Amino acid sequence: MTRPAPFDEDQGGRGLPSDPREASLRILHAVDTRSAFSDRLLDGAHQRPGADGRDRALLHELVKGSLRWRGRLDWALNSRIHIGLDAVQPWIRNILRIGAYQILMLDRIPMHAAVDESVKLAHKYGHPGSAGLVNSVLRRLIEEKELIEWPAGDDVESLSVWGSHPIWITERWLERFGPESARALMMANNRPVATGLRVNALRGTREELAARLVTEGVESRPGTLSPDLLWVEGHHAPGALKAFTEGWCTAQDESEALVARVLAPEKNDRILDMCAAPGGKTTHIAELIGDEGEVWALERDKHRVSSLENTIKRLGDQCIHVVHGDGTTYEFPMPFDRVLVDAPCSGLGVMGRRADARWRKGPEVLSEMPPVQLELLDAASYRVRPGGVLVYSVCTFEPEETDHVVERFLALHPDFTLESVKGLVPDAVVTPEGTMRVLPQRDGCDGAFAARMRKK
Numbered sequence: 518m519t520r521p522a523p524f525d526e527d528q529g530g531r532g533l534p535s536d537p538r539e540a541s542l543r544i545l546h547a548v549d550t551r552s553a554f555s556d557r558l559l560d561g562a563h564q565r566p567g568a569d570g571r572d573r574a575l576l577h578e579l580v581k582g583s584l585r586w587r588g589r590l591d592w593a594l595n596s597r598i599h600i601g602l603d604a605v606q607p608w609i610r611n612i613l614r615i616g617a618y619q620i621l622m623l624d625r626i627p628m629h630a631a632v633d634e635s636v637k638l639a640h641k642y643g644h645p646g647s648a649g650l651v652n653s654v655l656r657r658l659i660e661e662k663e664l665i666e667w668p669a670g671d672d673v674e675s676l677s678v679w680g681s682h683p684i685w686i687t688e689r690w691l692e693r694f695g696p697e698s699a700r701a702l703m704m705a706n707n708r709p710v711a712t713g714l715r716v717n718a719l720r721g722t723r724e725e726l727a728a729r730l731v732t733e734g735v736e737s738r739p740g741t742l743s744p745d746l747l748w749v750e751g752h753h754a755p756g757a758l759k760a761f762t763e764g765w766c767t768a769q770d771e772s773e774a775l776v777a778r779v780l781a782p783e784k785n786d787r788i789l790d791m792c793a794a795p796g797g798k799t800t801h802i803a804e805l806i807g808d809e810g811e812v813w814a815l816e817r818d819k820h821r822v823s824s825l826e827n828t829i830k831r832l833g834d835q836c837i838h839v840v841h842g843d844g845t846t847y848e849f850p851m852p853f854d855r856v857l858v859d860a861p862c863s864g865l866g867v868m869g870r871r872a873d874a875r876w877r878k879g880p881e882v883l884s885e886m887p888p889v890q891l892e893l894l895d896a897a898s899y900r901v902r903p904g905g906v907l908v909y910s911v912c913t914f915e916p917e918e919t920d921h922v923v924e925r926f927l928a929l930h931p932d933f934t935l936e937s938v939k940g941l942v943p944d945a946v947v948t949p950e951g952t953m954r955v956l957p958q959r960d961g962c963d964g965a966f967a968a969r970m971r972k973k
């Protein structure tokens with residue numbers, strides 16, 4: 518048996534096989550064994566010239582679905598393998614997951630196709646005998662499918678399987694939100710994620726963008742929280758849309774499209790975006806001021822600087838100055854009217870979109886990130902002019918990275934006061950403290966947090 522060589526990840530997903538099941542296996546294996554990012558590989562695969570639309574959709578479904586439902590799939594598989602799923606070699610483990618996903622979670626794929634294709638993959642990727650294991654386990658799953666009862670209790674172990682999230686996240690959300698809301702949050706993370714497109718206001722209105730999309734056969738509906746966003750119906754890779762390549766829009770979640778509104782920039786402001794790449798919020802800020810003013814976009818990661826530059830070029834914003842540097846140390850000679858710190862975070866608010874992240878991260882992330890976030894905020898505080906505005910945002914809603922960071926910052930910087938975001942974003946996402954909190958189970962998009970502070 519010749520084991521397929523790992524594909525070259527530097528090519529993104531462009532080196533993947535064209536068969537969607539085999540390609541999904543390669544991606545899941547790379548995620549599992551090399552901590553690869555499924556989104557990056559899928560984006561590359563979707564951009565392959567000549568990729569068939571239906572194959573593209575199946576590949577996306579198999580990768581994202583198997584990752585989202587891994588908790589349930591592993592539970593169902595584990596009890597049907599005498600040595601246990603963990604003892605199965607990684608290629609075969611992922612073949613079983615993809616097969617089980619098709620059998621248990623999809624209704625449009627014939628069962629025999631799910632088994633036959635999995636067995637073929639096992640012949641190609643596994644040790645001798647693996648194909649027999651895959652065949653017998655998946656056939657048993659088909660026979661017993663209707664009898665499976667997912668754990669229904671409100672205890673952490675049951676809920677972790679039912680909602681397909683790791684124990685540590687389940688425990689945390691169960692304690693914080695209670696069983697009903699924790700279930701709703703997990704299910705929100707398990708549904709297919711919609712694509713949001715934020716209109717480039719320098720080109721036209723949201724309605725004009727919707728009309729342009731229709732000419733490409735793409736239907737959309739307006740966002741309910743953000744006046745700038747459209748939700749695209751069906752699965753469309755943004756990079757494959759003309760409206761996108763021609764600079765009419767940016768791919769963004771609705772929660773993210775609220776952050777620049779919290780900053781509420783005005784024409785002729787001098788603004789600093791301290792954690793800018795890939796530029797979703799930087800470009801939104803430039804659009805909100807009609808490209809009149811100065812937007813300084815700082816980014817520490819060199820590779821991400823080029824993605825930032827590409828975004829700006831595609832959208833045609835003239836007022837943005839890109840700076841490659843570290844936000845905690847870079848010296849600007851001038852003060853800013855507004856500073857945005859869209860800080861790196863645990864990403865616990867975007868576990869639906871980044872389906873692999875929930876299995877990759879551990880609870881330590883919640884003690885590692887706050888000092889980093891506080892350090893960035895501290896550096897930002899000196900750059901805001903007296904009377905200026907500082908906004909802190911993260912794509913998480915965990916107290917350690919949100920309220921606690923803001924409380925610590927305000928305690929260390931009595932020259933700043935918290936200002937309510939009421940009137941800047943819909944009331945539904947404004948907390949009693951006046952910060953913004955977006956929750957997937959309530960608001961139907963990614964989770965996020967933002968706080969607006971003013972320097973005295």
Ligand code: SAM
Nearest residue numbers: 792793794795796797798816817818843844859
């Ligand atoms: N604002 C971006 C957007 O809306 O597209 C997303 C920003 S992402 C949450 C955080 C970014 O901060 C990453 O690109 C990361 O490389 C960058 N970053 C992390 N630490 C930094 C630092 N000390 N200085 C500047 N950038 C930093």
